[in-house]
Amino acid sequence: MTWHFRFTTPRICLSLPARSVRELQRLVHAYEGRVDLLEVRLDWLRDWTVEDLEFLRDRPVLWTFRPVRQGGEFAGTDSERVEVLRQIGRRRLGQWVDIEFDVWPPLITELRSYFKVLLSYHQYDGHLPPWPGLRDLFRMKPHDAVKIALRLDRWADIVRFLDIVEACQAEGREGVWVVMGPRGTWLRILTPWFGGLWTYASPGGTVQTTAEGQVAVEELWHVYRYPEMAPDHRIYGILGDPVAHSVSPYIHNRLFQEAGLAAHYVPFAVDDLTAFWSLVRFLPVGGLSVTIPHKIGILQHLDDVDEAARSIGAVNTVVHREDRWLGSNTDWVGFWRPLVRRFGARSWRALIVGAGGAAHAVAYALRRAGCPFWVTNRTYEKAEALARRFGGTAVPWDAVDPTVFDLLVHTTPLGMAPHTDQMPPIPDAWLAGKVVYDLVYNPPETRLLRQARAVGAQAVLSGLPMLAEQAAEQFRLWTLQTVRPDDVAALAQAYLERQGEMFNIFE
C-alpha cells in the first residue's frame, strides 16, 4: 500500500505523571513554553479537588481520567468521572478531554459542550483491531479527534496499523497515533510525517512515565530536534533489535545538527525487515545504520553492496542515493584506523578472540593490511570458518601460543554494560607485553583492559575510538562531509557518562 499521509506541525503533549498537586505544579512550571499541550492524568493524582486545578486556567490542558478497565487508575463509575469533568468544564479549565470509546454517547456529547473530545481507543494485549469495527465505532461516537494507541510487538502489525491510520484520515478524521512499547518509539518521534496531531512525551528525570516507549521532552528537543521537523527533512536511523540503548541517535543527531543539515536520526527496533521496508519506501530515508540481527538479512533489500560489505558478508551501513539502496560496512575502517592513528602503519601479528560479526570485520581489515592472524572462539567451528574465509589460522583456546602474536583483539560482548564484571577467561600471558584492543565500548575501560594494564600490556585500546571512527565514516557516506573522529568519540563518551541520569536540562 502506498500511504498518503500529510505532514502536520510538530506538537508535543507532555503527559504529566504527577501524584500530587504540588508535583503537578512543579512540572507545569518546569516545562512551560516547551510543550504545546499538558496532559493532566486525573486518575494518577491523589488528594485533590477541582479548586486545586485553578492554576491551570489559561493553560493548554488535555484532561485524562482513565478508568481501570482502560489501563488507567480510576476505580469509580463513568458517572462519577463525568461529574468531575463537568465541574472542571463549568469552570472553563482546559481545552481537550480524552474520553474512551466505550463511554455512553450522551455523556460524550455533554462533555463536548465544555471541551474538544479526543475519543480514545487503547489496546494493550498486542492485538490489532479490525478496521471495520473501529470505523463503525468512530462513526457512532461524537468526537473532535481520535486517538488510537496500541501495544504492538510485530512490524507486520505496525504496517497494518498505518493502513488503519490512513483509512481514518481518508474519512476526514484527525487523530493521534501511538504504538506503545519499544517498537513504537520511532513513530512517537516521527509523528508529523503521519499526520498526528501531537506526540505524547514524558518529563525527563522521572522514574515513571504514563506509557511505555514514551520519549522525554528534553530528548525530543535536544536529541531529535522534533520542533524543527519539516516535510523536506531527511530521516536516518539505526535498524536493529533491540536498539533502545544505542548511543547512535545521540551521536548522529548531533553531527547533523553541527553540520547544519536538516536530518533526524531515530531508533528502529525491527523484527521483520520486509514489513519495515514498506516504511523505508514511504519516508524520506537517506540512510541507515544496521546492527544485530539484521546485518545479513538487509542484503536482500539492497540494490548493491560494496566490496568490503561483500567480503565481510555483512552490511552495517545503508546509503540511499539517486533512488538506489547501497550497502557498505564501516566496522573494518572503525577497527583499523584507531590502530594506525596510535601506532602508525605497523604490521601486526594478531590474535582475534571471538568469531562473530565484529571478528569478520577485524579479519577483513587484517587481511587487507597483509597481517597474519590467529582466531580462537568458544565455538571452534566458527573460528575455523572465519580463518578459512580470510586466510588466518584457527586455534583452540587451550592451544593458543602467546609468543606468536603482538596484538590481541577481543570481539566478544563479555564485559559490556551492564555486565561490567565479566571478562573472557584470558590468561595473563596473552596480555603481558601485548597491545590489547577490546571492541567493547561501554564502559570505555573494561575489566579486560584493566587486567591487561595490571599485568604489563604494552598498550590498551578501547572500542570507543572504533565506534567513533565507524560513525564518522557512516556520516561521510551519507553526507559526503567529514567529521573529526575525536569529536565523535567525545560525544559518545559524554553520552555514556550521562546515561542513566536521564535528560533533565529544563529543570
Ligand SMILES: NC(=O)c1ccc[n+]([C@@H]2O[C@H](COP(=O)([O-])OP(=O)(O)OC[C@H]3O[C@@H](n4cnc5c(N)ncnc54)[C@H](OP(=O)(O)O)[C@@H]3O)[C@@H](O)[C@H]2O)c1
Ligand atoms: N566498538 C565498536 O564500534 C564495535 C562494533 C561492533 C561490535 N562491537 C563489539 O563487539 C561485540 C560482538 O559483536 P558481534 O557483532 O561480533 O556479535 P556476534 O556476532 O553475536 O558474536 C559474538 C562472539 O562472541 C562470542 N561470545 C558471546 N558470548 C560469549 C561468552 N559468554 N563466552 C565466550 N564467547 C562468547 C561468540 O561465540 P560463539 O561463536 O561461541 O557464540 C561470538 O564469537 C559487541 O558486543 C560489541 O561490544 C563493537
